Structure formats: C-alpha cells, structure tokens
Amino acid sequence: MPERTIAGDGAAAPEPVRLGVYTCHCGGNIGHVVQCERVAEIIGRMPDVVVARTDPSFCSDAGQAIIEQDIKELGINRVVIGACTPSLHEQTFRNAVTRAGLNPYLYQHVGIREQDSWVHSKDPEGATEKAVHLMAAGVAKARLLTPLEPIRLSAEKRALVIGAGIAGLRCALDVARQGIRVTLVEKSPFLGGRVAQLGSVFPTDEDPLRLLHELIHAVTAHPSITVLTQSEVTGLSGYVGNFNVHVTQHSRGVEKDTAEELLAACTQTTPDEFDYGLTQRKVIYRSYPDSYPAIPAVDWEHHDGRPLQVGGRSVELRDEPRIYELTAGAIALATGFDPYEPRHGEYGYGEIPEVVTLPQLIRILARVREGEPLTWNGHPIRAMALIHCVGSRELDGVQKPHADGQVNSYCSRVCCTASLHAAVTLRQRFPDLDIYDLYQDIRTYGRGHEEIYRHARTSMVRFLRYHGDQRPEVVAAPAGDLHPVVVRVKDSLTYGEEIDVPVDLVALAVGMMPRQIDDLANMLKVSRGADRFLLEAHPKLRPVEMAVRGIVLAGTAQGPMNIQESLSAASAAAAKVAVLLGQGQVELPPFVACVNTAKCDGTGACVQACREKGAITLQTFNEDGGELRRAVVTPANCTGCGACVGVCPNRAIDVQAWTLAQYEAMVDAIGADIPGVAGADE
Amino acid sequence: MAENDRTKQPKILVLATLAGGYAGADSAGQAHADYPANTYVLPVMCPVMFPPQFFLRAFTRGIDGIIVMYSGTDSPYNVEADGTAALIDRTYSLMKEHRIDTRRLRLAAICTVCVKPFLKEVTQMAELLKGLGFVKDELAAPA
Amino acid sequence: MQAALDLADQGFQVALVEREPSIGGKMITLSKVFPTLDCCSCITTPKMSAVAHHPKIRLLTYCELQSVADEGPGFRATVLQKPRYVDAHKCTGCRECEYACPVTVSSPFDRGLGAYRAIRVPFSTAVPQIAVLDIDNCFLCGKCEKACSAGAVDLLQQPETFEIAAATIVMASGFDLTPVGAKKEFGGGVFRNVIDPLMMERFLAPTGPYGRVLRPGDGKEPTSIAYVQCAGSRDQTLGVEYCSRVCCMYAVKQAMLISGALPMAEVTIYYMDIRTFGKGYEQFYQNAQAMGVEFVRGKVASIHEDAEKNPIVKVELTDDGRIVERTHDLVVLSLGMLPAYQSRGAVDLPLGNDHFVAVPAPNASPCATGRSGIFVTGTAMGPMDIVDSIVSAGAVAAAVSAYIRERQDGRTAPHDQQEALRA
Amino acid sequence: MSTTKREGGPRGEALRSLREAHGATVKRAQALFREQRQMQQSICQFIRDTPKTVPQIAAEIGKPAHEVLWFMAALKKYGIVMETGMCGDYPLYQRSQETRE
Incomplete structure (x- = not known):
C-alpha cells in the first residue's frame, strides 16, 4: 500500500514538491548497522521523491556539495537528510541549502545515528526498518514544510533605565557606551540612590561619594544619556523593540537663580529620609550637600502648598507635571531596595530610643566630627551591641509574619560584612568603645570580607552567637543602671549561657526589602518571587533578564547585593541590552504560533490556553459590513510552546515548522506498513 | 530482539521535548545503549500542543504505544508541565471511551542525561506491548 | 563561555582558548545545581553548543596560551595547539577507536574514580565531539587506526603554535579545588573513603562512574555520610584566609541529593558558619534541615580510620564544648577554591593577596585587571558560584565592548581584527 | 577500514621515530596494558557465572578493593560487566552476556 496519508489541511506549497532525500553512512557509524542503500531505494520509490542518495559522509564538504548541486540542477525544493542528531549538524545543512538558494526551513533533519544505528547494533534488520520509517516520516513532514523567515522586529535603539542609584547609573552608562541612547528615569530629585547614604565602602574603605560622583559625572557628560529626575513611568505598552512609555516629570519647583533665596525662606520641615528620619529637613532641599543636580528641589509630597514669604513678597510653588512619550527597545529595572523597617517593639525598636538600625548608625557616625566623642540621645556611648539578621533569615512559625503574611526567610547577604565593617570602623575611631556582636552565622563570603571579620576579632569586637529560633531580646535597663539598655542572649559560644549585656546603644543590622513598585510591576507584567523581589527568567541561563522579553534587571531590585555585585549585574544587564538593540532590529526564530484567519472564528480558546502574557489577543475586524473577532498573535511574545494549538476547535492555529498536520503526517508514516520493509504486510 | 523470523512488532511512538527527552535519547545513543528498534522518537517543542484526538488518531493509524517525554517540573525549560499532565488525563478519558487500554499512553519526565530512565520507559513499554498486542486487535475485539 | 557568547552576539570576533580537549569547564561535571536543582x-x-556553532566564535580547544605581548593598540597572543593525534576535521566522534583501545586510564572527568581509554572522546557531551589520544599511555599498537573508518587517527601530528591578534583579553581561567590532602590531619588522599566534593558530584550525576553513590574504598553503598565544612578555606595554616563561598551551598545541595538517592542514608554537616547568602539559598538551607539533614556546629580536629576503613571524625561541638568521635561510611571534605591561573609565563598580571587575579577598583570597574585591556571574569577573580559567574561574564562583556568601541571612536586606525581572547 | 599503508616510506620512518621519541611511555603503557589485561581476565573469570561484590572479588584475586572498584567502573562503562543487584550494602557485578569486541 503506497504512502497516501497526508493530512489534507496542510499548507499547500505553491510549486510541486520535489524532494531530495539523503541517507548518510556516517563513515560506517550508520552504514555498518543500517542498510543505507536499501533505505534510499525504498524511499526513492515514494511519491514526490526526485532523488534519494547515500554518501559516506554528507556533512563533509564533498557531501554538502552533492546536495547543493541537486538543488540547483534537479530543482530539488525540499531536502531530507538522515544522519547524526540534529543538534550536531542541523545547522550545517541549513546553511548548505541556503547557499544553494533554498529557504533553510525547507530542510528536514532525521536522526538515525544516536537514535537508530548506535542503539540497535544488535538488530540490523530492525534498525533498517526503523530508518525507513523515520525517513518516511521526514519525507511526510518535508512535503508540508513552508518557507519561513526569522521574525524581525525593528528595534528602537533606545533603552529606558528606571532608577538612578548606582546600578541604574552604571547600566545607563554601559548601554550608552555601546552606542545606544538611554533615558534614565529617577523618582527622587537627586541621583545616586542608597550609596550616597553610606559612610565608607568595603572592602576598599573608599569614599562612596567619590565613587558616585565619578559615575554621575560620566553619565551626565555622556551625550547619549537623557536624565529625568522627579520622574516616574506612568504608562506603558508594546513589546521588545518597541515599548511605548509615558514618563511623568514633576517640576523642580525652584529656578537656579532664585533657589538659594527660596531655600533660605522655606520654613516647613519634614523627617529627612536621607538620615532615615533621625533629623528634619526643609521641604525645599538637597539630599546632601554635594548632591547632583546641585539645584534644590521641592518635596511635593510633603509641601503644604502655602506660599513662601521671600523679601516681603509671597511666592507660590507650583508643580506642573510634564508628560514625555518615548519609544524604547528595552527596559532596565534598577529600582533598588529599602532597608527593612523593624516593627514597633521589635528588639525594642521605636520603644527604646537607644535602639537604632545599622543604616541609622551609619548616618549618626557621619555627623560625628573627627575627635568628638560618640554620643546618642544625650549620653556618651561606651558600649554598644550589633544584632545581625534583623528582618532576614526569619523562620516560619517562629517570627511573626509581616503585613502581607510572609516572613523574610531570605538572607540579605550584605549585612554581615556591613556590620563588621562598621564595628571595625567604630573601634578605630573610638578605641574605648566596647562592641558586642550578636550573630547566628557570620557570612563574610566576598573577596576581602573574611579579612574584615578577622580584623573585627583581633580588634576585640566581642562575639556572641545565638540560634535562629532563640533570638536575643532587647529590654530597657532598670532605672539607675549605668547603661540604659540590656541585651539578653543565650550564647552558644559559651555553651548556651544566658548572658545579659548592658549597653548604651543597639544597632540592628536590618536586611534589604524590595522597593514598593507595584504599579510599575503591573504595568510591565513582570513577576516577583516568593521573597517579593523581581524574578529573573532563570538564575543561570538568564540571570539578569526577566521572563518578559526586552526587560532586564540591574542591581538590588532583583535581590540583596553589595555595590560590587550591583555593578556587575548592571553591566551584565547592559550587555544584554546591547545584544538586543545593537543591530537596530530584534531577530527571533520563526517557531511561533500563526493563525489561519480563514478558519478562526474567534472562540478565544487559544487566548485562554496561552501562558505568555500578550502573545495572543482577540481583535475585532470590520469585514463586509460585519464585525469579526479573530485571534492575533504577537510573535514577539510567543515562545512557540503550542498550548494554543491543541485547544483550537477549528485547527486554525499552528506553530510554524511544527504544525499539527506535520505531526499527523509523520505519525502516519511511522504507523504505516511500507512495502519492501521486512515485517510489512505485502 | 535479534530473532531471525521477523514478525511484525507493535510500534512505540515517543513524543519527546527537544530540550529534554529527545536529548535524553541522544545521550542513550552516545552511550551505545540498546533498546528495542520498534521505538520511534519524534522531537516536539512541548507536548501540550497535541489535542487528545491526536493520540486517538495515532492509535488508529498503526501506533500501539505512546510515551510522552516532557521536561518535567524541575527543568529550566519547563514550558507547560501542568498543561501536559492535564492533557494526558483528558486523553485517558477519551481512550477509555474508545476502549483502548490506557497503559498504552505514558507520561515521563526525561532530561538531557536521563539515559537510564529513558531506557527504562522504553523497555517497560515494549514489555507491556508484548502482552497487550496491537491496538487494531484491541479495537477489533468484541465489546 | 557566557562572556564569549555575549560578545559574539554583539558582533565581535571572539577566539575562545581552552586548555582541555572539550569546553564546559568544571560545571559540566556537576550533577544538579543549586538552588533550583536543575540538571546541570x-x-x-x-x-556549549551555542558556542561551538556561533559564526563569530573561533573555538580553540586543547590549546595552551604561551605568551601575550603588547602589539599596537592590542595584544599578540601565542597559542600552542597540543596534538590530539586525531584529525579534528575527519573525526566524527563515533568512539570506535575508544572501544578498540586496549589501555584503560583514569578519567579526570570522573576525578580519577572512573576510567576511559587512552584514546577517547573525553565525555559523552563533550564539545567538540572529537577523540583525543593520550600519547603518554599509548604503546602505539595501532588498533585505533584500524578501527577508525574516517581515517582520522594521525599518530604523526605535531604540536603547532600560532598567533592571534586581539584587541582585548578576557581571563576566565577558573579555579582548582584545594588539594584533598592539603590538611594532613583529615587524611584526604590517604584514606580512600575521605573524598573531595567533585567526586561526590560525579557519584550523584547520572553519567557518573558507578551510576550510583558508592564509597570509593570498596564499593559499599554508604549509609552515613559526613561533610566537613571549611576544609580548605578560612584557614590561615593553608594560606587561604578567604571564604570559598560555594562550599556551604554545594554541601547542602549534595546532602539533599544524597537523601534522594539513598533514602536510608544519614547525612551530617559539620560547620562553623553556614553561608547560604545567595538568592533563594537560605530557603534551600531551611529545606535541607526540614528534610532531616543534620547540621552540627563544630570544629573538626582530625579524621582517622578504623579497621574497616570507616573514617572517624573527631569534632569539638561548639554548642556544649564536648569533644566526640563519630564514625561514618564516607566523609566529604568541603574543599575550597584556588586560582587555576598560573602567574608564571602566559599573561603577566598583578595578583591579589589571595593569588586570584587582582581587581584594583572592585566598586568601580569590577572586571578590570591591573593591566589595561585585560579583563577578568568568573572564578579567575575569586571564588563565586555559577549564578555570580554568569552575571560576571555579562559584566565583562559590557566592559570589553565599551573598551573596544571607545578606543575605536577615539582615534587611531581601527584594528582590523577585533578579537577578544579568552584564556 | 584504514586504507593507509602501515610500513615503509616516509610514514614508516616517521612512525619509527615517534616510537623512539616515546620509548619510555610506550614501554610503560605496554606494561600497564599487560597488567590490566591480566586483572581483567581474572576478574571476568571469577564473575562469569555468579555475580560477586567488589570485596569478594578483591579477596579472590588478592588486589585492594578500591582498585577492583575502579576496574569495575571501567568494565561497566564499556559493557563488559553489568550490575545485577545488591548483596547487603554492596552491588553485585557479573560478566555481560554479549560483549562488544
């Protein structure tokens, strides 16, 4: 019974199919088991097969030349090659047929080495029979192949970087250095983010402001970077290569020439977030003395709207937001982190004034001048305690869940080294200060970090170790005690002794929390992990990319990192943007879903089945006076998984080059009895 | 199975994800492992693309056993693990309706270096089919 | 590899120089990887396949970098192609020669616990799939030549040197494990049942030498396995003060995989600090605790053996101060990372105190070395895990391409061959 | 099959000099081969009919267990022996029925 089982609804080829079928001996690897000549002979009798050949090795230059010649001279327009596994030489042969002028997707590779001759060497008859069926399946599929082109999306050579902390700055600079324009959007009026709030940077003991200013200078001096401060993304649509973005920018509120005058005249104050609420600042402000831009800005959120009295006249401050519309090919998220804010009463925080966070301690230190003693809340600090893992490494069932019902089970990675670095710095500046360090595990993992730990030990920082389920307690000391606070801990370094440590100050090494960016995350349709940080597509395969194509991650928006790690992540994200946009267009493989609009009746089953956001939508068309709803695929968002194919009642949607009809044809060929093959019913 | 009298064997179709089972079958080849020759592996992007009718059709066109090798849930290429499992369940119901032994269809998680699990699946199915025989006989059997 | 791909995808010509006959490094030998437990x-x-097929990447395996000289605005690298004794163009990777070869030798891919033949394809997923003959274990019997249907065996092959003009060089020279015998008191290298963690990776990998977890001393399936953390790191007596970063996670991961492979086995981890600091790692550690892996805070003083060659661990329990001895079937020393890059010869680069390639400004240019135009990535600049290495590779790609572009735009005739060379 | 001529001519000359250049390693590899062949034969002899564990084989042929295990890994890889089950905590090995030459 000859092969005549092709499904009728395959895409019809515009020209008669002329097949060339090539069975490779692979230098005996296939030929010693499979009788390649017999395979060729049987396949050669099949309809549409113009030529069926064998060769010791089709992957050799000579072998490829035979195929190219057949395409040119015999008008072969579909090529089937039976050889090694496709992962080895499929691309080789695609290139070969392309050289001969054939569309590379009119080629079908059949693996008969790894999946036939090598596994059935004890059954050469069976192996030959299998080769015939596999080749017949290849032929059946090849008949239904259609020429395909890679999907090319024009890509705007501009990247949007959201967040101008150290990661955003770095990412913007590195993208711009690849010849791609960048719009850098920052919510606050000043650049630099959290790094500006640090005292000194481990492990090099550098001045963070110097690091930051070098970077800010490079960014602002770069001709391809546009910086928008006091700005937020307020609208977003589109996909990789063509995101349409609305950015809303608030007014700075003051002009360069009148700024100082207005700043002086401003009397309204608000807690200064730069000092983590320890101090007050005016609502017209600079985040810190050398902040960039140097012009002060109005804090619209806290400004009470009342006019300022300047030299006898009344000046009204007005926010006139401007909306920019821009197109970006890719988006980098560098939205950063917030330090964990302990709950009221957690380790006495908020109840006992001598309990502060580590970031607050760093700000306190920054304001103590050289030679001055360390004081807090009116009294000198002679003994202090550092408590690690506050808001990190929390255990379900032991720690109280946060507002969203979660505990922060993750490690914040930087706090151990940051705490010890602070301890060492404190011991250097205030040699008489006693420091107690309460930890569960010291995680000084980074290059040069273990040295800081050693330094802390040798400079007589006293370590106490607690178990994660028996955290220390902080209580106010009875009135009249020498020190106002007592830290109570069950210390495993002294074999479980209960120790009361009287101190003047407690600093909580708080972990990192993801920034609140719900609006942005929803707009971008990006996912977050169980830790609520932004989730990468895959930690190893695509560590700085998000599942949504064209969106990359830079820095602590993704999870806790130190400066060096943030910079690396930002640069890596920039490299991904450069790969994506460098050519001015994005090229994607053509293996995406494709709708046959003649068959589609708009049931929408495919839209429901689709797991990719925005890959299939139902759109309304006007035709012959009536309205029609049809599925439309956005190839940029389609991964070609085929979830839509199986659910369509009309078989109106297919993944290109992997169509259902092709599979049916292949299955028929495998299931069929083929004349000339042993075991077939003749 | 090197019998000289080559009688017709039941045919096993393996639908294997390109990134998982197909690569696993390649690994079996690279290890020069040995399994029954009546096994035909076709690469798929993700088996979720097939409607249950596809399997039914295959059983009526000369395929006697089908193993769907998807990448499972622990694979980085996990596209539609849940969807595939649900699809197989739906197919089982359809097979029952048509009185086809549901053991003829199996779902297995196979990755790139799963040589042993691959061989196990294939050999088990081959053994099973020895007992079950051809689908066409099962379909022809009186109710 | 990732750095090469990121650069090549930006259109740069990349020459990838690898000392071994296959690319893949240490990662390809691993079983499953944390924290996702993906199959490695x-x-x-x-x-590997993407690298091999990339039109912009020239893959130079089994090549040794000899020297690097400044030339014009870039570098001239001299590379030695070691003889495979197999014609790379003719070899189809069929392994007929390997089956024919009569000499069995220890396979470094299996950390010496498995074997292959004197001529072989290094491992099943090697790229390229080309055989290589180990001439030092060959007595020139000629069986491989006869077995090869492609006529690829070429016993007359000679080493060849060639030169590459490169605009920049990226060092991705990786790490070595601390030698298992580094700490005499642990008996590594002497006691057969005290092993290194990469051996355990091989036991756990489906392609491993035994296809299951057995102890190498006598093939027993172990029921009690111990990990000694910081067995090669944070130890000034070894001159390794730094933390190797990955050992906590690999020990936790292996413990979990062992629990899967040998449900009856007990796994104990002796540690000082558990450093599961990466994204998702702490949860991973908590899962291991929930699965019943025993974590014991303690300082291991020494390991000795009983008459049945069972290792006995002498440990001071820091929680209560007791010193106890516990007998296990198998002990894994959680060894650390040493730089694989040898400072002698090839590339003259300043090193840090830890002997890894120095990075003078880690908080400004995390991939720039002390020599302009030469960059570093991955474990060549210090211990790091796979996630961090891949991010670092992306970062170096950005640094390198910016460096090349800016120098081109700046002035001087554009360099005709923009090759980034990876050693 | 190799079609190259094996002796005489410049190639024969070159092979001879290769043999000379690697004299020491050739000799060592040859000795290694003989030793391995002997060990392989005695192992295969012992487990031809009944499967044995590594310690049993080691005791029989008088070699250290770890060496025997290493050999087992090699023999298993090339299909010469196979695992047939467990005896206590030890796997059992037996000579394969069909062996590739």
Whole structure:
C-alpha cells in the first residue's frame, strides 16, 4: 500500500514538491548497522521523491556539495537528510541549502545515528526498518514544510533605565557606551540612590561619594544619556523593540537663580529620609550637600502648598507635571531596595530610643566630627551591641509574619560584612568603645570580607552567637543602671549561657526589602518571587533578564547585593541590552504560533490556553459590513510552546515548522506498513 | 530482539521535548545503549500542543504505544508541565471511551542525561506491548 | 563561555582558548545545581553548543596560551595547539577507536574514580565531539587506526603554535579545588573513603562512574555520610584566609541529593558558619534541615580510620564544648577554591593577596585587571558560584565592548581584527 | 577500514621515530596494558557465572578493593560487566552476556 496519508489541511506549497532525500553512512557509524542503500531505494520509490542518495559522509564538504548541486540542477525544493542528531549538524545543512538558494526551513533533519544505528547494533534488520520509517516520516513532514523567515522586529535603539542609584547609573552608562541612547528615569530629585547614604565602602574603605560622583559625572557628560529626575513611568505598552512609555516629570519647583533665596525662606520641615528620619529637613532641599543636580528641589509630597514669604513678597510653588512619550527597545529595572523597617517593639525598636538600625548608625557616625566623642540621645556611648539578621533569615512559625503574611526567610547577604565593617570602623575611631556582636552565622563570603571579620576579632569586637529560633531580646535597663539598655542572649559560644549585656546603644543590622513598585510591576507584567523581589527568567541561563522579553534587571531590585555585585549585574544587564538593540532590529526564530484567519472564528480558546502574557489577543475586524473577532498573535511574545494549538476547535492555529498536520503526517508514516520493509504486510 | 523470523512488532511512538527527552535519547545513543528498534522518537517543542484526538488518531493509524517525554517540573525549560499532565488525563478519558487500554499512553519526565530512565520507559513499554498486542486487535475485539 | 557568547552576539570576533580537549569547564561535571536543582547538563550543554556553532566564535580547544605581548593598540597572543593525534576535521566522534583501545586510564572527568581509554572522546557531551589520544599511555599498537573508518587517527601530528591578534583579553581561567590532602590531619588522599566534593558530584550525576553513590574504598553503598565544612578555606595554616563561598551551598545541595538517592542514608554537616547568602539559598538551607539533614556546629580536629576503613571524625561541638568521635561510611571534605591561573609565563598580571587575579577598583570597574585591556571574569577573580559567574561574564562583556568601541571612536586606525581572547 | 599503508616510506620512518621519541611511555603503557589485561581476565573469570561484590572479588584475586572498584567502573562503562543487584550494602557485578569486541 503506497504512502497516501497526508493530512489534507496542510499548507499547500505553491510549486510541486520535489524532494531530495539523503541517507548518510556516517563513515560506517550508520552504514555498518543500517542498510543505507536499501533505505534510499525504498524511499526513492515514494511519491514526490526526485532523488534519494547515500554518501559516506554528507556533512563533509564533498557531501554538502552533492546536495547543493541537486538543488540547483534537479530543482530539488525540499531536502531530507538522515544522519547524526540534529543538534550536531542541523545547522550545517541549513546553511548548505541556503547557499544553494533554498529557504533553510525547507530542510528536514532525521536522526538515525544516536537514535537508530548506535542503539540497535544488535538488530540490523530492525534498525533498517526503523530508518525507513523515520525517513518516511521526514519525507511526510518535508512535503508540508513552508518557507519561513526569522521574525524581525525593528528595534528602537533606545533603552529606558528606571532608577538612578548606582546600578541604574552604571547600566545607563554601559548601554550608552555601546552606542545606544538611554533615558534614565529617577523618582527622587537627586541621583545616586542608597550609596550616597553610606559612610565608607568595603572592602576598599573608599569614599562612596567619590565613587558616585565619578559615575554621575560620566553619565551626565555622556551625550547619549537623557536624565529625568522627579520622574516616574506612568504608562506603558508594546513589546521588545518597541515599548511605548509615558514618563511623568514633576517640576523642580525652584529656578537656579532664585533657589538659594527660596531655600533660605522655606520654613516647613519634614523627617529627612536621607538620615532615615533621625533629623528634619526643609521641604525645599538637597539630599546632601554635594548632591547632583546641585539645584534644590521641592518635596511635593510633603509641601503644604502655602506660599513662601521671600523679601516681603509671597511666592507660590507650583508643580506642573510634564508628560514625555518615548519609544524604547528595552527596559532596565534598577529600582533598588529599602532597608527593612523593624516593627514597633521589635528588639525594642521605636520603644527604646537607644535602639537604632545599622543604616541609622551609619548616618549618626557621619555627623560625628573627627575627635568628638560618640554620643546618642544625650549620653556618651561606651558600649554598644550589633544584632545581625534583623528582618532576614526569619523562620516560619517562629517570627511573626509581616503585613502581607510572609516572613523574610531570605538572607540579605550584605549585612554581615556591613556590620563588621562598621564595628571595625567604630573601634578605630573610638578605641574605648566596647562592641558586642550578636550573630547566628557570620557570612563574610566576598573577596576581602573574611579579612574584615578577622580584623573585627583581633580588634576585640566581642562575639556572641545565638540560634535562629532563640533570638536575643532587647529590654530597657532598670532605672539607675549605668547603661540604659540590656541585651539578653543565650550564647552558644559559651555553651548556651544566658548572658545579659548592658549597653548604651543597639544597632540592628536590618536586611534589604524590595522597593514598593507595584504599579510599575503591573504595568510591565513582570513577576516577583516568593521573597517579593523581581524574578529573573532563570538564575543561570538568564540571570539578569526577566521572563518578559526586552526587560532586564540591574542591581538590588532583583535581590540583596553589595555595590560590587550591583555593578556587575548592571553591566551584565547592559550587555544584554546591547545584544538586543545593537543591530537596530530584534531577530527571533520563526517557531511561533500563526493563525489561519480563514478558519478562526474567534472562540478565544487559544487566548485562554496561552501562558505568555500578550502573545495572543482577540481583535475585532470590520469585514463586509460585519464585525469579526479573530485571534492575533504577537510573535514577539510567543515562545512557540503550542498550548494554543491543541485547544483550537477549528485547527486554525499552528506553530510554524511544527504544525499539527506535520505531526499527523509523520505519525502516519511511522504507523504505516511500507512495502519492501521486512515485517510489512505485502 | 535479534530473532531471525521477523514478525511484525507493535510500534512505540515517543513524543519527546527537544530540550529534554529527545536529548535524553541522544545521550542513550552516545552511550551505545540498546533498546528495542520498534521505538520511534519524534522531537516536539512541548507536548501540550497535541489535542487528545491526536493520540486517538495515532492509535488508529498503526501506533500501539505512546510515551510522552516532557521536561518535567524541575527543568529550566519547563514550558507547560501542568498543561501536559492535564492533557494526558483528558486523553485517558477519551481512550477509555474508545476502549483502548490506557497503559498504552505514558507520561515521563526525561532530561538531557536521563539515559537510564529513558531506557527504562522504553523497555517497560515494549514489555507491556508484548502482552497487550496491537491496538487494531484491541479495537477489533468484541465489546 | 557566557562572556564569549555575549560578545559574539554583539558582533565581535571572539577566539575562545581552552586548555582541555572539550569546553564546559568544571560545571559540566556537576550533577544538579543549586538552588533550583536543575540538571546541570541541561543548562551547560546548550551553552556549549551555542558556542561551538556561533559564526563569530573561533573555538580553540586543547590549546595552551604561551605568551601575550603588547602589539599596537592590542595584544599578540601565542597559542600552542597540543596534538590530539586525531584529525579534528575527519573525526566524527563515533568512539570506535575508544572501544578498540586496549589501555584503560583514569578519567579526570570522573576525578580519577572512573576510567576511559587512552584514546577517547573525553565525555559523552563533550564539545567538540572529537577523540583525543593520550600519547603518554599509548604503546602505539595501532588498533585505533584500524578501527577508525574516517581515517582520522594521525599518530604523526605535531604540536603547532600560532598567533592571534586581539584587541582585548578576557581571563576566565577558573579555579582548582584545594588539594584533598592539603590538611594532613583529615587524611584526604590517604584514606580512600575521605573524598573531595567533585567526586561526590560525579557519584550523584547520572553519567557518573558507578551510576550510583558508592564509597570509593570498596564499593559499599554508604549509609552515613559526613561533610566537613571549611576544609580548605578560612584557614590561615593553608594560606587561604578567604571564604570559598560555594562550599556551604554545594554541601547542602549534595546532602539533599544524597537523601534522594539513598533514602536510608544519614547525612551530617559539620560547620562553623553556614553561608547560604545567595538568592533563594537560605530557603534551600531551611529545606535541607526540614528534610532531616543534620547540621552540627563544630570544629573538626582530625579524621582517622578504623579497621574497616570507616573514617572517624573527631569534632569539638561548639554548642556544649564536648569533644566526640563519630564514625561514618564516607566523609566529604568541603574543599575550597584556588586560582587555576598560573602567574608564571602566559599573561603577566598583578595578583591579589589571595593569588586570584587582582581587581584594583572592585566598586568601580569590577572586571578590570591591573593591566589595561585585560579583563577578568568568573572564578579567575575569586571564588563565586555559577549564578555570580554568569552575571560576571555579562559584566565583562559590557566592559570589553565599551573598551573596544571607545578606543575605536577615539582615534587611531581601527584594528582590523577585533578579537577578544579568552584564556 | 584504514586504507593507509602501515610500513615503509616516509610514514614508516616517521612512525619509527615517534616510537623512539616515546620509548619510555610506550614501554610503560605496554606494561600497564599487560597488567590490566591480566586483572581483567581474572576478574571476568571469577564473575562469569555468579555475580560477586567488589570485596569478594578483591579477596579472590588478592588486589585492594578500591582498585577492583575502579576496574569495575571501567568494565561497566564499556559493557563488559553489568550490575545485577545488591548483596547487603554492596552491588553485585557479573560478566555481560554479549560483549562488544
């Protein structure tokens, strides 16, 4: 019974199919088991097969030349090659047929080495029979192949970087250095983010402001970077290569020439977030003395709207937001982190004034001048305690869940080294200060970090170790005690002794929390992990990319990192943007879903089945006076998984080059009895 | 199975994800492992693309056993693990309706270096089919 | 590999120089990887294949970098192609020669616990799939030559040197494990049942030497396995003060995989600090605790052996101060990372106190070395895990391409061959 | 099959000099081969009919267990022996029925 089982609804080829079928001996690897000549002979009798050949090795230059010649001279327009596994030489042969002028997707590779001759060497008859069926399946599929082109999306050579902390700055600079324009959007009026709030940077003991200013200078001096401060993304649509973005920018509120005058005249104050609420600042402000831009800005959120009295006249401050519309090919998220804010009463925080966070301690230190003693809340600090893992490494069932019902089970990675670095710095500046360090595990993992730990030990920082389920307690000391606070801990370094440590100050090494960016995350349709940080597509395969194509991650928006790690992540994200946009267009493989609009009746089953956001939508068309709803695929968002194919009642949607009809044809060929093959019913 | 009298064997179709089972079958080849020759592996992007009718059709066109090798849930290429499992369940119901032994269809998680699990699946199915025989006989059997 | 791909995808010509006959490094030998427990091969092999097929990447395996000289605005690298004694163009990777070869030798891919033949394809997923003959274990019997249907065996092959003009160089020279015998009191290298963690990786990998977890002393399936953390790191007596970063996670991961492979086995981890600091790692550690892996805070003083060759661990329990001895079937020393890059010869680069390639400004240019135009990535600049290495590779790609572009735009005739060379 | 001529001519000359250049390693590899062949034969002899564990084989042929295990890994890889089950905590090995030459 000859092969005549092709499904009728395959895409019809515009020209008669002329097949060339090539069975490779692979230098005996296939030929010693499979009788390649017999395979060729049987396949050669099949309809549409113009030529069926064998060769010791089709992957050799000579072998490829035979195929190219057949395409040119015999008008072969579909090529089937039976050889090694496709992962080895499929691309080789695609290139070969392309050289001969054939569309590379009119080629079908059949693996008969790894999946036939090598596994059935004890059954050469069976192996030959299998080769015939596999080749017949290849032929059946090849008949239904259609020429395909890679999907090319024009890509705007501009990247949007959201967040101008150290990661955003770095990412913007590195993208711009690849010849791609960048719009850098920052919510606050000043650049630099959290790094500006640090005292000194481990492990090099550098001045963070110097690091930051070098970077800010490079960014602002770069001709391809546009910086928008006091700005937020307020609208977003589109996909990789063509995101349409609305950015809303608030007014700075003051002009360069009148700024100082207005700043002086401003009397309204608000807690200064730069000092983590320890101090007050005016609502017209600079985040810190050398902040960039140097012009002060109005804090619209806290400004009470009342006019300022300047030299006898009344000046009204007005926010006139401007909306920019821009197109970006890719988006980098560098939205950063917030330090964990302990709950009221957690380790006495908020109840006992001598309990502060580590970031607050760093700000306190920054304001103590050289030679001055360390004081807090009116009294000198002679003994202090550092408590690690506050808001990190929390255990379900032991720690109280946060507002969203979660505990922060993750490690914040930087706090151990940051705490010890602070301890060492404190011991250097205030040699008489006693420091107690309460930890569960010291995680000084980074290059040069273990040295800081050693330094802390040798400079007589006293370590106490607690178990994660028996955290220390902080209580106010009875009135009249020498020190106002007592830290109570069950210390495993002294074999479980209960120790009361009287101190003047407690600093909580708080972990990192993801920034609140719900609006942005929803707009971008990006996912977050169980830790609520932004989730990468895959930690190893695509560590700085998000599942949504064209969106990359830079820095602590993704999870806790130190400066060096943030910079690396930002640069890596920039490299991904450069790969994506460098050519001015994005090229994607053509293996995406494709709708046959003649068959589609708009049931929408495919839209429901689709797991990719925005890959299939139902759109309304006007035709012959009536309205029609049809599925439309956005190839940029389609991964070609085929979830839509199986659910369509009309078989109106297919993944290109992997169509259902092709599979049916292949299955028929495998299931069929083929004349000339042993075991077939003749 | 090197019998000289080559009688017709039941045919096993393996639908294997390109990134998982197909690569696993390649690994079996690279290890020069040995399994029954009546096994035909076709690469798929993700088996979720097939409607249950596809399997039914295959059983009526000369395929006697089908193993769907998807990448499972622990694979980085996990596209539609849940969807595939649900699809197989739906197919089982359809097979029952048509009185086809549901053991003829199996779902297995196979990755790139799963040589042993691959061989196990294939050999088990081959053994099973020895007992079950051809689908066409099962379909022809009186109710 | 990732750095090469990121650069090549930006259109740069990349020459990838690898000392071994296959690319893949240490990662391809691993079983499953933390914290996702993905099959390692599933992640590595597609990258290897992408590198091999990339039109912009010239893959130079089994090559030794000899020297690097400044030349014009870039570098001239001299590379030695070691003889494979197999014609790379003719070899089809069929392994007929390997089956024919009569000499069995220890396979470094299996950390010496498995074997292959004197002529072989290094491992099943090697890229390229080309055989290589180990001439030092060959007595020139000629069986491989006869077995090869492609006529690829070429016993007359000679070493060849060639030169590459490169605009920049990226060092991705990786790490070595601390020698297992580094700490005499642990008996590594002497006691057969005290092993290194990469051996355990091989036991756990589906392609491993035994296809299961057995102890190498006598093939027993172990029921009690111990890990000694910081067995090669944070130890000034070894001159390794730094933390190797990955050992906590690999020990936790292996413990979990052992629990899967040998449900009856007990796994104990002796540690000082558990450093599961990466994204998702702490949860991973908590899962291991929930699965019943025993974590014991303690300082291991020494390991000795009983008459049945069972290792006995002498440990001071820091929680209560007791010193106890506990007998296990198998002990894994959680060894650390040493730089694989040898400072002698090839590339003259300043090193840090830890002997890894120095990075003078880690908080400004995390991939720039002390020599302009030469960059560093991955474990060549210090211990790091796979996630961090891959991010670092992306970062170096950005640094390198910016460096090349800016120098081109700046002035001087554009360099005709923009090759980034990876050693 | 190799079609190259094996002796005489410049190639024969070159092979001879290769043999000379690697004299020491050739000799060592040859000795290694003989030793391995002997060990392989005695192992295969012992487990031809009944499967044995590594310690049993080691005791029989008088070699250290770890060496025997290493050999087992090699023999298993090339299909010469196979695992047939467990005896206590030890796997059992037996000579394969069909062996590739």
